[in-house]
Amino acid sequence: MASSIPLPAVARLCTLYQVLCDLNESGQQRVSSSALGEILGVGAHNVRKDISYLGETASAGGGYNVINLIELIALRMGFNREKVTCVVGLGHLGSAILHHERFRGGEFKIVAGFDSNINLIETMHSGVNLFPAYEITETVKKMHIELAILTVPSSGAQEVAQRLIDGGIEGIINFTPVVIKAPSSVLVRNVDLTGEFRVLSALLHLRENN
């Protein structure tokens, strides 16, 4: 049922989910597709279309009920279950993420950190269990880790990713500039900062020199 939602629509619905949570916290109870479109910077059409992909959406002639919509998205997207995650590579970026309160539990819970530097692991203070990199595969299996954040240097990225894959990881958020090779069963999202910088400056340059 609901067959398949286009990828861009999934991404927009995730943003919508965040927006709805914010609205809910500010006490708003109902919201129209046009108001949501305004906030998201897309057309009201687009908002309604995206929401329609979710299937039955008990709504009316007076906008959406914020909480109902939040629940609907959470249900169809599986946001209600806590996801078990880990961080691989505990440099500046990795340890910054490891210590984010947001990932202590709730939607996403970081349960393990990995690094190839054993000294670092032994001296680092963290509420999260830390392991040497050679235990990645085994630990991912044992702790049933589903998602991983990859923040290692480029040179080791593919090898480390392979260990995660061998352990049965389901998805990887890749902070390295390396294009990770993974079977189609493993999803990879790239959030490389240099890459984002380049896209941004390319778009600006193309606009000026078109």
Added chain:
Amino acid sequence: MASSIPLPAVARLCTLYQVLCDLNESGQQRVSSSALGEILGVGAHNVRKDISYLGETASAGGGYNVINLIELIALRMGFNREKVTCVVGLGHLGSAILHHERFRGGEFKIVAGFDSNINLIETMHSGVNLFPAYEITETVKKMHIELAILTVPSSGAQEVAQRLIDGGIEGIINFTPVVIKAPSSVLVRNVDLTGEFRVLSALLHLRENN
């Protein structure tokens, strides 16, 4: 000329640029569209099509010359000029980025860091000039800062973004989950970690329950 390149193509070309730089460093001089497609995980068609958007691309019946292609992309996308950037919000994530060697200069140079916590600014050791948040607009103007990385708490994101915009910023990489309101002249790229987590787990969930 070359009118407009589709956004997805621009993004792929930026990734391609990275791949080509890696190939070049490993000493490879020529590469075919099918080999590039293999690495990038897209069809050879797609690679050739994307490259063709760049306009004249002196190539042959024997693949692309790696260095020539790097130079062509850099030229058309404006990668040869150093971009002046800053980091706003010097928490764990912001200071991790501030200290990345990659942003000391070359393609992107972080020349300033901002935070509302004045104590932090005075005690933090950094090779980069640090300023209080209320000097954002003035400093962006004065230092001709083009791009900004936004790593402040959600609550202050829009206000801080507005100061950047007032200072004449051209692009923002937004690490917060907030949807930033900006005039169409200012480009915003969102790289929110929680959002990425959600997209990943939504796609996995939808695949299992479709």
Added chain:
DNA sequence: TAGATTGTTAATCGATTAACAATC
């Protein structure tokens, strides 16, 4: 009810894929 806003169908738009002639 009447007004407003949705859900959905149809039409447009754009990007990707395929195929093939042009080129080295």
Added chain:
DNA sequence: TAGATTGTTAATCGATTAACAATC
């Protein structure tokens, strides 16, 4: 030259936009 690979045109595919009947 012959083989290989590109650049580009045409065809397909999918997503977005528009419009409107259905609904509260």
